[in-house]
Amino acid sequence: MKIKLVQCLIISGAVFLSSCDTANDSVLEKKLNDIVDTQEVLLKKIEKMDNSIKNLALANKNKPANNKKQQPPQADPNKVYNIPIGDSFVEGPANAAVTIIEWSDFQ
Numbered sequence: 001m002k003i004k005l006v007q008c009l010i011i012s013g014a015v016f017l018s019s020c021d022t023a024n025d026s027v028l029e030k031k032l033n034d035i036v037d038t039q040e041v042l043l044k045k046i047e048k049m050d051n052s053i054k055n056l057a058l059a060n061k062n063k064p065a066n067n068k069k070q071q072p073p074q075a076d077p078n079k080v081y082n083i084p085i086g087d088s089f090v091e092g093p094a095n096a097a098v099t100i101i102e103w104s105d106f107q
Contacts, residue, residue, distance in 0.1 A: 083101060 083099065085099070
């Protein structure tokens with residue numbers, strides 16, 4: 001019984017050792033090296049993007065704020081707009097002090 005067990009262990013060890021191929025190891029090692037190289041390139045690109053974002057943030061922080069550009073122009077309440085009525089429907093006197101124009105599109 002012990003002899004058969006030893007023979008099985010020796011045979012299985014021989015099969016295991018013969019299945020280990022150095023060519024497969026070199027292919028796997030090459031693929032792993034390629035993955036590591038790609039990761040290094042990606043990390044460098046991410047670092048460059050982080051630096052450019054920090055530079056933009058610093059540039060915007062040092063830039064004076066122009067609030068005048070962001071505010072819309074103020075309307076003049078005293079300005080009079082002359083709008084020709086033409087052949088449009090009019091309700092009320094033609095010489096009224098105030099004209100209200102309503103436009104609608106019926107589809």
